[in-house]
Amino acid sequence: MNSLGFPILSLMLAIPMAAAVACLYVNAQNARMLALVATLVDLALGVVLWINFDASPLGPQWQFTEYQPIFGRFAWALGIDGIALMLIMLTLFLMPICILASWEAIEKRVPEYMAAFLFMEVLMIGVFTAQDLFLFYIFFEAGLIPMYLIIGIWGGKDRIYASYKFFLYTLLGSVLMLIAMLWMAREADTTFIPALMNYDFPVEAQTLLWLAFFASFAVKMPMWPVHTWLPDAHVQAPTAGSVILAGVLLKMGGYGFIRFSLPMFPEASAELIWVIFGLSMIAVVYTSLVALVQQDMKKLIAYSSVAHMAIVTIGLFAFNRQGLEGAMIVMLSHGLVSGALFLCVGVIYDRLHTREIGRYGGLSINMPKYALFFMLFTMASVGLPGTSGFVGEFLSLAGTYQVSSWVTLVCTTGIILGAAYMLYLYRRVAFGELDKDDVRAMPDLSHREMWLMAPIAAVVLWMGVYPESFMAPMRRDIGTLLARIERAKPVGDAQFAMGKPQVKAEAHGEAH
Template structure:
């Protein structure tokens, strides 16, 4: 009986299990740091294991949403707690639970003064993200979509590493909030016209062309800031530079994916005419993002900003894949979203490893680190090659499939976008060479330790997943394929 209840309400358990972690930590005395960290690690690992169980139960041949749950909220008809999972949302849920677990593992010896509050904020982020990726109600998605801003704003503003953290947190908050006001207006207009915000019903509504053009722009304003696309990217480098390592992992690994998820889940199927109409604009902005962000990466001196700008370039490929309007482009964009979540999170983790030891992220102070931290050098080399898109890694398979899909839609866009492959090799190898090889510039570097067991345990799952996706992507594609075909039926 209990198992049946758990199985029938699996998504509710997954989405709200992190809140159990919040409650437990609240009632543990502040001076019991080991107990607080132990329970946070247990709760986050159990959440991740339940999401893997969700994947095991997922029916790859089923066309519609699975594990559907519908609950009224305070008998209010406008908002219903309506949840479901398909091939698109499944891996966003798994990625969220994995990276939150990695953050808790890294946090074992960090932020001792406000450790309790830090962990509570991360549990709140996890619950909000899991709900955002699994909700089938447009208004509820907006609530969770915007709710994530509050804990991230707090994490950057309080636990940031430098003096500009307050400015960075406000910049992040205002950019993303202002961009999202238009989507709220659009959601209300949709509700007043159709009488529902349930996307299962909205997928079958044909909005007339002019309304599609206006509604699409409202959704675009919010998702483009979240991704972020050029020229809405100003907040990202500052937020990454000021955020703690765990905050950067969440920003790059999950929060940037909310924009891509929004395009896939809402913009394309709800407004197909507008998506085709604005595709030249999307191609132009994405190609500019790939080239501009890559060239900007070459001139950065802050290690975090190097990784942040390279993320903007890779997300440019994701957006090109989404708006290629074919199976290959859409599946490639999903693979690259997941692969980028593994690789960029690992790179920010590696930057955090260096900052914890040397208390600087300025590239010119580093050189010759391979002599004294060889294991770190090997792991960083692996993720640097993955960031380039070396065959056998997750980024390669994602970018390759995207280009196959894109060339069917626009040969010119494909030609220009391939310049990013050369540029990514340039800034990644330049970054790695200056950091790892050469002669030591400071004698005190050699007295500090190589990568710790905790950091190694956090990086190894990302190494394994990067290789699995690069060598055998069908594990992921089997679960994605049917959902992408269903998505295309609403677009074409």
């Protein structure tokens, strides 16, 4: 169904693609303006998309669909549901901010840099809109190329090592997924993702298929122990590269679990739930402890990202509405908050050219606007009520509790440890004595930097105060997914479910 009467999704892909090509033929300043205008136009189209999306219970699941056969089973098939809509909006919202963040920080090969970012926007939107199995794979894998170039050309002194590590980890993880896709297309005789989501694959084959997809999505999330590429990539990437890497690229793994692993292989998802829970518990505790001892601000935030994404994975595999809705809100919130924290690091790095925490201190005295925004994003990362961080984590852990109280207990320690390392970071950067001359000379936020911070701060508070506006478009689609995986739902160990105490089976012969 396309209620607008024109192919808006193809247009959203075509605009940044055309702008990326045009950037290569203009000078640096014109490339900056062209990239900013293209991303703002795409954001405006995204707002049109959201306004016209039918989120009513009786509305169609797949909307703004386009289908054009190319050859054989391969087709240009696009369409979105509420889950894809929210992740597309996150992408469109962060892209103009990334362009503005690079306005002065990037001075060499500016047209190529802007073209790489615009090309990456095309591929990220493509991942969330693709409805053909192999079209999804092309977008999913091609997203590696611009990020590889952004880290390798415009990154720090160890950029070559970090870019190769990023590329090899994510590419090798996807080889098994491609093999699984070929088998699935032959077995189901279709490459149409909505049809595959309702196809019952043989139970004996589901485990191998699930593991093949898991190999790719676990690296993208990234889950422990295949997370080691992330801190290196973040440390070496330019500020805007870190923002889009943490903000959107990590979410592709979670989107993959929702779109493929859970609906297509529900029995295998239930059977292997211990793998997800076990790795997530280790990730929350281990990476939080590692974050506590970091001296590099970017590394600290990168390790915190691994811990937060572990909260996403336990919520996704809780097999209930609270867990799934919570996981989606955590993904959206983390995309905003982690992106904002990397922007905060970039602001002071541009002034002092160091990310070492010990070099700062007392910034609340000479940079009060900066300290205020930094505090808001720190509180959101910790999960303070009233911010976006609280809503998602609470729902995700509440959903997980219905499946395993022990997993919930261990993962809740991540909130405590998260408060420890984030507040420790903020104290060392914003408070204390302002006793270094170069730090004392640092000016507060410029107008351009205010335009980077203020929109994210507004959405973080909006999501924290009124999360329903973000949950409403996804609610029907999460219900559809729950109906699909209900048959494989594991038995939980919690004594309370949906607010009602469960009577022990020994006493009454059955649980009520």
